[in-house]
Amino acid sequence: MTPYSTRTMNLGHLVDQTARRLPDRPAMIRGDRRWCWAQMRARVDAMGRMLARDHGIGKGDRVLVQSPNNHQMWESLWACLKLGAIWVPANFRGTPDDLRWMAELSRPRLLICEAAFPDHAAICDLPALAIGQAAFGPDIDAALSGHDDSPLRPADIDRDDPAWLFFTSGSTGRPKAAILTHGQMGFVIANHLADLIPGTTEDDASLVVAPLSHGAGVHQMLQVARGAATILPEGAFEPSEIWRLVERHRVSNMFTVPTIVKLLTEDPSIDRHDRSSLRHVIYAGAPMYRADQIRALERLGPVLVQYFGLGEVTGCITVLPARLHDAAEGWALQGSCGFPRTGIQVEIQDESGHPLPPGQTGELCVTGGAVFAGYWNNPAANAASFRDGWFRTGDLGHMDERGFFYLTGRESDMFISGGSNIHPREIEEKLLLHPDVAECAVVGMPDPTWGEIGVAICVTRDGSSPDLAAWLAPRIARYKLPKRFLFWDGLPKSGYGKITKKLVREELTRREAATGDG
Structure with missing residues (x-):
């Protein structure tokens, strides 16, 4: 027994x-x-x-x-x-x-x-x-x-009885089904309440701006636990309607992704509605680009809460709470995704699974009560995703001396040009500081000379095509400078509103095949 x-x-x-x-x-x-x-x-x-x-x-x-x-x-x-x-x-x-x-x-x-x-x-x-x-x-x-x-x-x-098959975004192939259990999700709910929206009660209201089938659904489970009202918009996403609902229902928290925060804070309707009830605007899925972060802080005040976490860990890896966000130039935590969540251990590991010291780049690995119970009927993915009890996120980054983590990008996003490893995120961060650039993505594409080259696809605010190579050259190491700059009307996004390199690369390949370019 x-x-x-x-x-x-x-x-x-x-x-x-x-x-x-x-x-x-x-x-x-x-x-x-x-x-x-x-x-x-x-x-x-x-x-x-x-x-x-x-x-x-x-x-x-x-x-x-x-x-x-x-x-x-x-x-x-x-x-x-x-x-x-x-x-x-x-x-x-x-x-x-x-x-x-x-x-x-x-x-x-x-x-x-x-x-x-x-x-x-x-x-x-x-x-x-x-x-x-x-x-x-x-x-x-x-x-x-x-x-x-x-x-x-x-x-x-x-504890280990499955509750939810949570399909991943499938950025590198067919989506996998992560098994979320009753015991694991009980930990996740308590963790989210403690680290993301502390102090939530039945007097609060939460606005849904993303599909309940994924992260927004997990977030709304917190509202059930605390008795807060869930506000469901009618119809398609529309920033002016979101701000109207925030004012009407005195919304105090909402969960979304950086691209949606960007759309909401850039829309002119934001100034027509009272948004003073907001205490927690949680963004996840990716760190927010600095230019967008500054704009959101200036428009919303100190309400941004960032968390880093995959579906497999149900969001519970790191947190950067509102009190640590700052719009000032020279912010010490710029680029950080925060510190480990309550009850979670995060480690930067090398290819053999050994922990790396602060400042060295490796793979973020995690263990704790929020880690899922593996993939449904996928032993190969389970074998690749776990090592010595650690879940391997596939994200690259480093830790500083105080235990704050910084993401470099997905392992799959990195490309090698002329023998040098290049992480697109650093380049994208710089490009978005250009006043005309609204969105951008940098991807590695095959090249007979360099092996791979960086291609920067940009969306400008006025449809112009500025000389970004000249603007970027003094701001980044020469070997990281993209060899090509393209301007599109918009970037493809996933069903969750995220810009994914897989979709951008597929669209770039389709366009070049259609024109005979590349």
Whole structure:
């Protein structure tokens, strides 16, 4: 007999706790519709009973979800958690083939699909529930009619029982499914509350500006734990609408990525709305370029919180809190992604796994309670991603004497030109200090003379094509200077609003093939 307990709290119990404590307080608001915590709990429990009775969903079963942000999609997470089933949300911007591959990997028992995606539903060949009226399956709201909505006791759960298959962004190939467990996610929620949005209560409100299928969904779980209201915008992302909602609902926190912060703070609508309620604007996915960081601090005040963390560690690697951000020239922590999160150990390691001293560049490796339980049905990826119990992030960087970390870039982004290792991020940081450059990406491309050369793709504010080579030359080592500068109307972005080198490189290759250039 095991001499200790591996039992942990079922994450679905968070809804029960909050509904019991704050039954009449708002849980979710979208347009003119709002649901209090008692209503949210009742809908979650009715959905859980419906999934179990009508579709046989139980502990360990996977439920695939294809939907943009809405309350039904969000409720499906909590219903799955209560049953001990595994939530498998897709990026709704993906193609039908993307969803089919996710279904082949995860082998779900049921698909929950928004009515606007009939081709996705058709290609999966699964029993389906629709969010809205659709031919491929019954409307989930209609299916809930008549189901008992009295409190549903969450299934008994062990620490390592899977809760969520979190698909990576797939920047180097097909997305992998990271296994997030109940015990691990319990640690993550407590960690995020402590390190990102301390002091959050039911008097706060959180605005969703990214897909709930990924990091924004994890962030909204914190609001459930504290009873804060979640504000869901209607329609596509629109900066003026975001600022209107911030003012109307006195929004205190939101989670996003640097490119979205840039769009929000550059939009003229920011000056038409009161944003004084904001305390925490969390950005992740990449460090923010310094020029964008300064602009955001000047417009929003000291509210920026940066964290570095992959889906595999569910965001919990490092944090740079608001009090350490500074817009002043010569800021001592410029370029830093912060210090290790509470309960997390971070180490810079060489290729053999040995720790490196401060100042030396190597791979960021991490261990602690937030590290995932491996990739679903992917032993090769697991073998490559773990070494001596450390998770290998694939990110390069160094640590200073005080324990602050600095990212150089992804190992896969680095290119070698004339025998020298070149990390694009340093070049991009410099380019973005040019007053005309709004966005840029530097990628390595094959070259018969140098092996690889740097190609800088830039977006300017007025559509001009300044001589960036001459401007950049005195600001960077000569061997790092890109050999080519291209000007596009915009850079391709992932479904999460991030500029990824994979998409930029693919678009560059496509354009050069079309013109016969390169």
